[in-house]
Amino acid sequence: MNKDEIPQLMYGIYLKGHGDYDMLEYREDIPVPELGADEVLIKVSAAGVNNTDLNTRIGWYSKGDANSEDASWSGSAIGFPRIQGADVCGRIVAVGKNVSEDRLNERVLIEPCIREVKGELLEQAWYYGSECNGGFAQFTTVASRHAHAVNSTMSDIELASFPCSYSTAENLLTRSRVTENDTVFITGASGGVGSAAIQLAKARGAQVIAVTSPSKVDELKDLGADKVVLRDEDWLTTLGENSVEVVIDLVAGDKFPLLLDLLKPFGRYAVSGAIGGAHVNLDVRTLYLKDLDLLGCTIFKEEVFINLIKRIENGDVKPLVAASYPLKNIVDAQKAFTEKKHTGKIVLRLD
Known part of the structure; x- marks a missing residue:
């Protein structure tokens, strides 16, 4: 796309406020975002659906009511209308004056945990599509440092399944220092982050025990899980206390105490x-007598996304796309997402 071909208006999805699906509005009169000096303009081809999109819409992050000042990923108020979408694959169609024109036409994935906006470094990282506009639109902008070129034969839809889930999983494994000597217990293993964590833990040489429902056992074994246990199973009877070095938890809830019981002394819970x-x-x-590390993992370590790109390009991980929908059918996509009958990712198509 030549610079002269970039329109002034674009199509996309506005989140109008916290609430139900009626807060999502498809529009074709959204201004194309202005390009900052240190930014790139990306024509979006595919964007994945995430828990964060739904959580932000309903105000789940707030510890008060949905309209409180902390109803976002970073604990601050959301500015509406907001264009959501953290999982973005597309091509660079324009660059700011401080960015090399060699970047034009690069196929890129956007790092969803961003530290730079409009040339300014942030004191606290933002989540793409939460504190700033994201990829549920025809065009989006981001600091050049957060648009990572990717060399792959995968489709744009497949690549859009990676950024959020796989970088979150890689961050969990990085923070919990997983090595080939570890056995890793993963809850919610059939979801986007969980299925990514299986693959990335196996790429590190670890043994993996995955938790899922009966209908998804074979799928997780195919992904590389060494053992699969069921959600309703008695984990302590099956595995025994002090049986794993690391727990990767995406569920929490009533079974949280059992996860700490499963950990060996000096184990790591992320x-x-x-x-x-x-x-x-x-x-x-349990925490102090077993000398456990409890790790909350939101902000990515600097090397996480770079390492993920290398894993993608080396073929260490494979995409898991359960379904794709046209962008204007975002409500159908989110409803399918909430049913949790899928394994992997649901992706929105923009081309």
Whole structure:
């Protein structure tokens, strides 16, 4: 696309406020974002659906009511209308004056945890599509440093399944220092982050125990899980106490105490989700008598996304696209997402 071919208006999805699906509005009169000096303009071809999109829409992050000042990923108020979408694959069609024109036409993935906006470094990282506009639109802008070129034979839809889930999984594994000597227990293993964590843990040489429902056992074994246990199974009877070095938790909820019981002394528990319930029972004696590390994982370490791109290009991970929908059918996509009958990612198509 030549610079002269870039329109002034674009299509996209506005999130108008916190609430139900009626807060999502497809528009064709959205201004194309202005390009900053240190930014690139990306023509979006595909964008994945994430828990964060739904959580932000309903105000789940708030510890008060949905319209509180902390109803976002970073704990600050959302400015509406907002264009969501953290999983972005597309091509660079324009660059700011401080960015090399050699970047034009690069196929890129956007790092969803961003540290630079409009040339300014942030004190606290933002989540793409939450604190700033994201990829549920024809065009989007981001600091050049956060648009990572990717060399792959995969389709744009397949590549759009990677950024959020796989970088979140890689961050969990990085923070919990997973090596080939570890056995890793993964909850919510059939979801986007969980299925990514299986592959990325196996790429590190670790043994993987994955938790899922009966209908998805074979799928997770095909991904590389060494053992699969069921959600309703008695994990302590099956595996025994002090049986794993690392827990990667995406669920929390009522079974949280069992996860700490499964950990060996000096084990590491890393969490980045609470779909089973945000409030848990913690016996502090288990924590300190077993010398456990409890790790909350939101902000990516600097090397995480770079390492993920290398994994993609080397073929260490494979995309798991459960379904794709046209962008204007975002409500159907989000409803399918909430049913949790899929394995992997649901992706929105823009081309």
